[in-house]
Amino acid sequence: MSAIKLTIDGRPVEVEPGTTILEAARKLGIDIPTFCHDPELAPNGACRICVVEVERARALVASCCAPVAPDMVVHTESERVVKARKAILRLILANHPLDCITCEKTGQCKLQDYCYRYGISESDFEGEVKELPLDDTNPFYIRDMNKCILCGRCVGRCQEINGAGAIDFIGRGFSTIVGPAFGDPIEESSCVFCGMCVDVCPVGALIPKAGVGKGRPWEVEKVKTICPYCGTGCSIYLHVKDGRIIGASPDFEGPVNRGHLCSKGRFGWDFVHSEERLTRPLIKKDGVFVEASWDEALDLVAEKVRDLLNRYGPDSLMGLSSAKTSNEDNYLFQKLMRSLGTNNVDHCARL
Secondary structure, X not given: OOOEEEEEOOEEEEEOOOOEXXXXXXXXXXXXXXXXXXXXXXXXXXXXXXXXXXXXXXXXXXXXXXXXXXXXXXXXXXXXXXXXXXXXXXXXXXXXXXXXXXXXXXXXXHHHHHHHHXXXXXXXXXXXXXXXXXXXXXXXXXXXXXXXXXXXXXXXXXXXXXXXXXXEEEOOHHHOEEEOHHHOOHHHOOOOOOOHHHHHOOOXXXXXXXXXXXXXXXXXXXXXXXXXXXXXXXXXXXXXXXXXXEEEEEOOOOXXXXXXXXXXXXXXXXXXXXXXOOOOOEEEEOOEEEEOOHHHHHHHHHHHHHHHHHHHOHHHOOEEEOOXXXXXXXXXXXXXXXXXXXXXXXXXXXX
């Protein structure tokens, strides 16, 4: 099929058939607010904050799931659209804590950003308010379901991308929350603590524990690097403040992982600043480990290897390589072992 031509906010655009209005607007650099939209998930139009006005349409249209049509004329910030978005934000604020001053998500909260954008500071809808207990029982992240806006992005990631199926919507109407089946603790569910839900949460409902109170988003420098845990080579950003790592997040543009990380890559960076981390080689003398120079340590290893070869032959040697080095380093390691006459070489990763 040929490309479809339409007009968004007075600007013409040409896109492929099947493109949504949201995708077409982004091609023009037009920012349409979204909560529930995730490009890796099937669109569901749940939050309605992305509604736009399409000429000759009976009602406002959810741009994240509405496909474009030939000669369509779209208005993304009409009076009708803005009025609807303000009403949606007021409805959310009616049952949302307003502790933005101390919230860890300040500076990265979509709800906060959109309320600022449309001048919403409070809600005129009065009624019952959720008072759910804070869940900080697991070692990786805090779950504050009072701040959850039920966008469903965490559910979609857990169900469609990870496949763990640890969380879903529970209850109906006002009582609806997101969590494991029967309200069980998250650590007793099928959750593998990959952190995908944390990465896509648009508000402060899911917060990594390790970085709490250690810095605001605008104080943090994000340093792009490669996860050191295995040979996959996932791209990650380390969050650095005052020379110390306080968090990590995936690179959604990374060609290897495309924004996906396992629990090690997402939460297992705290070893970097551990006081127990070795910074120099240790050699055992008289039954006690003492610090040594690299030359001294390598000379000792070479001496021990020669002794084993002379006394027991090459099959007495075995090399165990590490996933925390590059593929090239591991290749050289196995070549070294084979040059010593042994095929006894293995690797700690089990991918």
